[in-house]
Amino acid sequence: MAHRLIATTAVAAAAATLAGCSWMSSKPDSTPATAGATAPMRNVADTCRSLAGQIIEPGQIGASAKLASGPARIDSASWQSAAPIAVAERGPTPAALITPATPAYCKVLGQIAPVDLKAPPIQFQINLPAQWNGRSVQYGGGGFNGTLITGLGLLPAARFDQPAPLARGYVTYGTDSGHQTKPGEAPQAFALNDEAALNFFHASYKKVRDVAVAVMGQAYGRAPDKLYFVGSSEGGREGLMMAQRYPADFDGIFSRVPVLHWTGLQFAGARNGIATMDGGWIRPAQVKLVHEAVLAACDAADGVADGIVSDAAGCRGRFDVSRLRCQTSGGAPASDNCLSDAQVKAVQALHSPYRFPFTLANGLTDYPGWGVSGENTTSYGPTGGWLSWWLGKAPPAVPPAADNSIAWVYGAGALQYVYARDPKIDPRQVTPEKYAARVREVSALMDATNPDLSAFHARGGKLIVLENMADYAQSPYAGIGYVESVQARMGAGKTAEFLRLYTAPGVDHVGSGAPSQVDMLQALADWVEKGRAPAGLQLVEQAPKAPFTVQRARPLCEWPAWPRYQGSGDVNAAASFACTR
Structure with a gap:
């Protein structure tokens, strides 16, 4: 596709439409994730409101990947009080039933201007907790996107009774991937514009990542120590795309039911x-x-x-x-x-x-x-x-x-x-x-199907893929085939150093039908930061109301193993099953 992205004059024009001051913070394309980790951290409650109106220059957005970009502008930055957990009676997915508790945090809303002025901007939300643990989580999208991902919800496959990343001290953020679906309009209509299509394909997630790193630098006075990406379905594809196209950008990625072979x-x-x-x-x-x-x-x-x-x-x-x-x-x-x-x-x-x-x-x-x-x-x-x-x-x-x-x-x-x-x-x-x-x-x-993950492996990245075996939104055998292609390309031993593939029997695309919940973010962080590879993980099925009783559990088996009942014991307990081939 000939991406006829308007060059310097259009960037200047886009910048002119975003009035405000600019800052020079940690450059996400060249500064290591650990840079500034020893510097004294600023109080984000003091810096929050000053973020509004700030501009991140195009040179800080996607430059290492040679992505053309307009400037990013912070439209608003407001301090949010802590809020308790809320549970809905009904929802389209298990995770949608739960609105997790949030701590006090700075809510940052903004947009990245397009280069082609006929293309929509890339909207983003960044959540900066008062008590930061030095890490961040980028949330992936779903379907054809077109809705701003807030970064406030539960992660894919998350347990109901455990805190969301923001409550654990992570900076969280998400994007609409560069378009907003309008009522009465097909969700794919944005793809008629080259730049909007490219942003959906892969560019917007990289650009928002760079903006988020710049905002963290301004808000806290230092860059993040570790960066994670977690996504399901389309968001799972986005995570794999980050490992393949932008291997230096994330330390750990969790990709659930990824629509990786998109075409x-x-x-x-x-x-x-x-x-x-x-x-x-x-x-x-x-x-x-x-x-x-x-x-x-x-x-x-x-x-x-x-x-x-x-x-x-x-x-x-x-x-x-x-x-x-x-x-x-x-x-x-x-x-x-x-x-x-x-x-x-x-x-x-x-x-x-x-x-x-x-x-x-x-x-x-x-x-x-x-x-x-x-x-x-x-x-x-x-x-x-x-x-x-x-x-x-x-x-x-x-x-x-x-x-x-x-x-x-x-x-x-x-x-x-x-x-x-x-x-x-x-x-x-x-x-x-x-x-x-x-x-x-x-x-x-x-298509996020490139089996060469050598650059991601070389930078120490870790990747966990989870396929639900009763998935009819996409074939779980696409993800299985992809991991097998990585093993064929890089060797089974080397692949095992940084990649795990798990499967969840009886679970459909969104987590219904069988035990499907697991704290994969903690497993991923332990692997990245402590060198402790995932082991002994369990899937649970919880009642979607407090106290979130575990109704059934199974061991989470690494492909091609699956859980087999051992002949005795509670059929709803994970201990009664063993992974077998």
Whole structure:
């Protein structure tokens, strides 16, 4: 893609629109993270309000990566009083039910001006705690972003009963990735602008990181000792992109259910939606039928029938959807007790790889099929299993409708806005063959599939990847395949020095269906700062109300191991299971 980013004159014009004074703080592109660690720390309560109106010059934003940028401006800086935890009765995800307690902190809101003045600014929020531990956490986004990530919520997979990073003394921050989704507008509409698209692909996260380091330097009088990035889904991809493109910027990264093979996911997701047209759409009662058939074939294989398929990879070989085919002829409609030919073919498409006719970035030629288990997960409303991610409330429409599945709305929209760059085109007409040059271009910019993490390893970085095995928003086998590619490139022994891959059986994309909660930030920090590699981690499932009782627990197993019941003991206790291959 020819990123026609307006050069010096546009930067000057952008700077002129952001009136205010400028400062020279620690330069994030050249100053080590530990620089200034011994300097006396300023009281952020005293410096907070003085941050408003400040300007960070373009030379401090993305310069080491040769990213063009306008200046950043602090629009407001306000002191926030401590607030207690709050729990909602309902929410779209487990984590959304909890608004964690916050300490007293300085809330900083600002924006980074674009170079192309037709592009939106990059909005950001930075939270500066009164009691700083010298560390920071950048939160990743989700979906197509377009909403400001505040950095105030729970981290992905976090336990409900443990403090959020800000309450632990971390500076936290997030961004909208350079665009704001507007009511009535497709979430992918921003991608028609080159700079907005590049910011979403990878540039905005680097730019905001640099701004955050500069703000920390101004607020506290020193740079952070350690920097962490934590994200899930799209945010998981962003974390991997930071390790691959900007390996010097973060000491530790936690990437949960990352949509790393983004190009493959969009085409495969659209393919899966098309498969449910013309009689292939599967009704809710039939989804339950498939779910129960998977459990009958695989649930007890781990030693206990408890509704969780622990050996999800092994179950792929034991479950055959064709056995649910209706014994009818002439294409008669399926009952709730069987599947028609079209429905069987739709499920087989979901389980099959999507193959490209040419090679994408980093040598990939296909996107892996989805696995089995968790088909009927609906623990937290419309965010689990097939009904949310793959099927929706009605068969796919052209153009996509509100009651369609997330996979169709996202995949079809990506094909229209990102690849064809034609909002009116029928997504069924957007094929890799017709748009080969653009597909390769986006893959090179967006897909976080580069297995060469040698620079990240050399700087001492640590990376933890967590895949949920009942995920239908993206295939967990994409992340598994990526880690295996790193092992092939760098060697299994060297990879083990800095990278861990864990899998959570029965858990869907957002954490529903089975034990899914673990304090991964602490595990990551201990590995980075104490050299203590993760060990003995457990997944728990907590009641989403105080006192957040643990209802079930499992050992968190490193791939390819999975938890097997040992034949005795409480089936809801992690101690009754052992990781096995």
